[in-house]
Amino acid sequence: ATMDSVHPKLICAAATTVRDAEGLIATPGGIDVHVHFDSAQLVEHAIASGITTMIGGSLGPITVGIDCGGAWNVGRMLQASQQWPMNFGFLGRGNSSKARSLYDQMRGGCLGLKI
Helix, strand or coil: CCCCCCCCCCCCCCCCCCCCCCCCCCCCCEEEEEEECCCHHHHHHHHHCCEEEEEEECCCCHHHCCCCCCHHHHHHHHHHHCCCCCEEEEEEECCCCCHHHHHHHHHCCCCEEEC
16 A cells, blocks of 8 residues: 555665654755854754754854855864754855865865865
8 A cells, every 4th residue: 555645656666764753743854055154152043943954154243254264264164063953054155266276175175175
């Protein structure tokens, strides 16, 4: 038997995981793609609001922007984010004329570059 609204030809492959969610509420998680990470409380509020992914940067006040500004800073952001049950993506500074600095930031763990 097939549940109502489930397509009878739905393919469940080896990578498919079925979870018993009876009695639970399942909701999609939100993605915030423009975050100024200037305080840890920001992550707490995002989690409480249903946000599951935060993308951005900044190691200072809002006037600084939303990039992490260098490979070393990206590393510190990655290190600081490990304690949170959240998906993070950090943006590097993309305004360099030197390809090496862009490459170093990406290699350091940036999700992308903010231009």
